[in-house]
Amino acid sequence: MTEITSAPAASAERLSRQDLARIVARDITPGSFVNLGIGQPTTVADYLTPEQRVTLHTENGMLGMGPQAHGDQIDQDLINAGKVPVTELPGASYFHHADSFAMMRGGHLDVCVLGAFQVSATGDLANWSTGAPDAIPAVGGAMDLAIGAKETWVMMSLFTKDGTPKLAPELSYPVTGLGCVTRIYTDCGIFHITEHHGTRGPHLVEAHGLSREEIQNRLEVDLL
Amino acid sequence: MPAIAESAVEAVSAVNDGSTVLMGGFGNAGQPMELIDALLESGSTDLTVVNNNAGQGDAGLALLIKERRVKKIICSFPRQSDSWHFDTAYRAGEIELELVPQGNLAERLRAAGAGIGAFYTPTGYGTALAEGKETRQIHGRNYVLEYPLRGDVALIKALYADHEGNLVYRKTARNFGPVMAAAAAQTVVQVDQLLPTGEIDPETVITPGLYVDTITVVPSASAAARGEAPADAAQAA
Numbered sequence: 448m449t450e451i452t453s454a455p456a457a458s459a460e461r462l463s464r465q466d467l468a469r470i471v472a473r474d475i476t477p478g479s480f481v482n483l484g485i486g487q488p489t490t491v492a493d494y495l496t497p498e499q500r501v502t503l504h505t506e507n508g509m510l511g512m513g514p515q516a517h518g519d520q521i522d523q524d525l526i527n528a529g530k531v532p533v534t535e536l537p538g539a540s541y542f543h544h545a546d547s548f549a550m551m552r553g554g555h556l557d558v559c560v561l562g563a564f565q566v567s568a569t570g571d572l573a574n575w576s577t578g579a580p581d582a583i584p585a586v587g588g589a590m591d592l593a594i595g596a597k598e599t600w601v602m603m604s605l606f607t608k609d610g611t612p613k614l615a616p617e618l619s620y621p622v623t624g625l626g627c628v629t630r631i632y633t634d635c636g637i638f639h640i641t642e643h644h645g646t647r648g649p650h651l652v653e654a655h656g657l658s659r660e661e662i663q664n665r666l667e668v669d670l671l
Numbered sequence: 672m673p674a675i676a677e678s679a680v681e682a683v684s685a686v687n688d689g690s691t692v693l694m695g696g697f698g699n700a701g702q703p704m705e706l707i708d709a710l711l712e713s714g715s716t717d718l719t720v721v722n723n724n725a726g727q728g729d730a731g732l733a734l735l736i737k738e739r740r741v742k743k744i745i746c747s748f749p750r751q752s753d754s755w756h757f758d759t760a761y762r763a764g765e766i767e768l769e770l771v772p773q774g775n776l777a778e779r780l781r782a783a784g785a786g787i788g789a790f791y792t793p794t795g796y797g798t799a800l801a802e803g804k805e806t807r808q809i810h811g812r813n814y815v816l817e818y819p820l821r822g823d824v825a826l827i828k829a830l831y832a833d834h835e836g837n838l839v840y841r842k843t844a845r846n847f848g849p850v851m852a853a854a855a856a857q858t859v860v861q862v863d864q865l866l867p868t869g870e871i872d873p874e875t876v877i878t879p880g881l882y883v884d885t886i887t888v889v890p891s892a893s894a895a896a897r898g899e900a901p902a903d904a905a906q907a908a
Contacts, residue, residue: 506773507697508843523699524844530698541842543849543877544697545781548774552794576799583761584770585750591774591794625797625813 460656461634467602469494470653471560471632475501479557482506482592485529487602488560502538504556506588508547511539528588548588551595559596561589563603563628564620565613568668569647570628570640572601573620593624605633605662612666614638614649636662643671673836673883675865679709682887685857686715686824693780693851694722694732695827701844703828703861705889707731710826716740721780721820723773723847725749725757736760745820747773770800775817777850783819784853784882792817825855828891829878832862833871836880845877852882859885 462470464487472494475481482504483489492514495501503512505527512527513534521532542550550556565573575589576582593599603613614631631638631649635657638649650671651659663670676682683706686692692710696702710718711734718741725744726733735741737756744766749757760766771779772794782790791814795801805816827848829838838860840848852858865888 505843507700508846522842524701524842526698526700526843530700535842541840541845543845544773544777544847545850548777548794552774552792583750583758584768585748586770586772586800587748588773590772590798590800594793594796595774622798 462655463634464490467632467634470637471600471602472496472499474630475499475558477501480504480510480555482551482556482559482596484559484561484592486562488562489529491560491602504547504550505533506544506547506551506592508542508544509535509539510542511536513539548591548595551591554595554597556596558598558600559592560600560602561592563601563613563631565615565618566601566603566628566631567618568614568616568640568649570599570626571618572599572623572628573618574601575623576621578621589623593627598629599624599627600630600632601628602632605635606665610665612668614666614668616667638670641671646671672834673832673860673880674885675834676859676885676887679705679861679887679889680712682706682859682861682885683709683713683715683824683826685859685885686710686713686718688715689717689719690715690823691719691721691821693822693825693827693847693855694720695825695847695851697723697843697846698727700842701828701840701846701848702731703826703859704731706826706828706859706861706887707735710740711735711738717742719743719745721745721776721822721851723747723776724751725754725768727751728753729756733757736766739765741766743767743769745769745771745776747771747776771820772800776820777847779817779820780847780850780854782817783821784850787819789816789818791815820854822851822855823857825851825858827851827858827860829860829862831864831866831871832860832883832886833866833880834868836860836878836883836886837871837873837876838862838878838880838883839871839875840877849878852878857884858882859887861887861889863891864888 468490513536516532563574637653733756801815830841831839
């Protein structure tokens, strides 16, 4: 186990949650069909620009989802996967659950953005269960979302509160999907999981608040 | 042609002790609340229930679970902030849980309705939810074998039906309705309005009437909230 020798770098230098959402939004190719997972990934929608013409999918059965509904807009028949009332945009469409998940499993969505407890060096994802023995299990669409889209991006903090890296050589939490994560957006850096000379692993493309060397020193994973 | 039930209680008379009941809805959207309440009244017990969740608050499915009328639940997301009746039953070992990824749940229902014997899906491969299941590599990708999920009775909600049983849903309330309608031996639908045959444009029918056995009209509160008066057509029907 790598010794954690220093406190986290000054928080001002790391990406805030808002900055992270802004960067994920920036990286989505114009014209994409995208599913944003519950929690932090949902905030990416706030930073998508009209010019990007990104169409949002919600797995309970809709393409063309608009912002959260407020006041008179609230309609109990129009909710997102987090069961939050939302709005529909011009050009929206509705479909049943099997079609919605077929759309995802069939590789028709470009990007799915998810939260995570842990990601392995080769892109295995853990985000559905902490594995606590007394927990009541619940999975929802997590396993479908993990492996369905052309690209699966994760948003998370790079370290837990006690400093343990969430980017790990192997998962210690229960698996959601194997080898499915293609990018990891964290407060300290952005990683692309790629093949390099026959090895699959994380390539650091942006560092925030910590240098590449500092990040490498604090991870048990070899950066490509 | 489907039967028109005068009441929700009459509509759910096909549910017997030990039945497998498919219940539509995702959150409150599309949830056939009055049909589920009628099940509470009917007294049928020892049920296997298929639903995305395991009941919320002190209503509907949650009350069936509270009364220990559900021996097994097949769902994707039982644990919620207000799923206390399920949580209590589960921790007491008084309800069996089969946890299924949401897309696999939908596809298993679809397979049942479509006459598919089983199917290989990539969802869940390598996870705890695939333990003990057959797997296979096809064209370099790993899959898990999943079996169809049939119901004795489906309880679903739609916006309109006509007398042929053709159904139109509303927005994201469609969710599990069409696949459950096809996956059950008997499909019972509660609708906001029953329209005369011919009033629904055939191009807009989502569930053809062939899948529907019983219809009951329950004007929904959401329709009233939207300021939509019941259509004259519905009263004439």
